[in-house]
Amino acid sequence: MTLRAVKPQHETRRRILDAAEELFMQHGFEGASMRLLTTKAGVNLAAVNYHFGSKDALIEAVFQRRLDPMNAARLTELDRLEKEAGGEPLTPEAIIRAFIGESLAMIEDGRNGGRNFVRLLGRTYTEPAKPIRTLIGRMYASTMERFKAAFARALPELASDELFWRMHFMFGTLSYTLAATDTVQLIAGFKPEDRHDSRALQERLVQFLTAGLLASKPDSKHGSSSGGTRKAA
Amino acid sequence: MTLRAVKPQHETRRRILDAAEELFMQHGFEGASMRLLTTKAGVNLAAVNYHFGSKDALIEAVFQRRLDPMNAARLTELDRLEKEAGGEPLTPEAIIRAFIGESLAMIEDGRNGGRNFVRLLGRTYTEPAKPIRTLIGRMYASTMERFKAAFARALPELASDELFWRMHFMFGTLSYTLAATDTVQLIAGFKPEDRHDSRALQERLVQFLTAGLLASKPDSKHGSSSGGTRKAA
DNA sequence: GTATGATTCAAACGTTCGTTTGAATCTTCC
């Protein structure tokens, strides 16, 4: 059949990775069975073990395929910005854009599975299974180190532990947005036409994250219910 | 044995719910098997089906037990604040505190399983399994409606769809913080002594979320990276 | 065309899953 004729070389590997990406996102790692996965991919049940060795190795391969290039692109963009600035510190907003731009761009990518992957990624950040946790941590380590340094240079007045928590919060917002924006809907008012408009979403996110990152410390005590200071640095 | 003598009435139900809370959090719904669960609870394998009917019904019961009182407390606190304000609109910060206070307080609750539950809750928001999604959505619906109205009254100048997204982002930050703060560590710098200090965490969160909620629209062009249109509806 | 290695295939492996069963035990009330 023609399908076989067109098959480049590692067609089977790619089909398995694509199907795994989508099914892991939909059903979780344990919920997506090998039989469901191989059926969706249109390959034999034994193909996963032949090409990847085991289901765990497949999980790792799914992340490797996208996460390494994604973080590399983030670092490249950050380098480009810093070179362009020529010694001057970057604005916090520019650093935020460098970090979230790559993952948000993948949301619009419906052709290949970029969209599936970023949603899978978002839900994996809260995955407590130790092997996956360490896998993700290892893949992010150098990128996070680099971005933390960039933020520290851009915000020299911000204490180190404050920066840690603000980055934690920013990452959480991005993670949840990637994972849950078109799945769980706790708040009424979502407009379906926004679903694939990653540009508008990115602007909203940048606004929110930049303001949060630059939040001023509470300059006075707050009461049990008293109002907050609404100034931003 | 004394243990049997003290057993109040629905001791078995409670032990199953406690074990389920912890194991669902650690291994996910599909990863936590009935045998592991009942062994940890110290009850017979058949006890879950006897008391709850099925594993799915147990999952629902786990959420019912905590989520209904939690959201009720949120609404009570919001009512109290509005009565106290006597017609004046609340500050956004006060509304934020009313929403996140209850769940953050549970983090410090190590005695019973409150801590386990909020972490389970945080990771469940990104769970795409449809029955669980609709279950959570149904349990949150009225609370979210009420808080959205409160925010709208506090921020009359904020467009409706802007408010939707800012609430979405705020909820995401809280969710990720509950789920991942002491599990996945992508950013170096976490101090273990902060782990149970929910007061300090709450202040940091309130600061971040309030700033994000009140973020002003980008009044001028943003930085170098991509000179896009900055306007948002 | 035929040997060689890579890949696919149907079938089966042993294990674990959620659930059910029916007898045994406990609790409650007269």
Add this chain to the structure above:
DNA sequence: GGAAGATTCAAACGAACGTTTGAATCATAC
């Protein structure tokens, strides 16, 4: 103390799980 219902228990159910196997089929070389 004995009947009646609630609960617990060990054992088994069929189904689905990830993985393995060995033969069949493919691609590529000479």
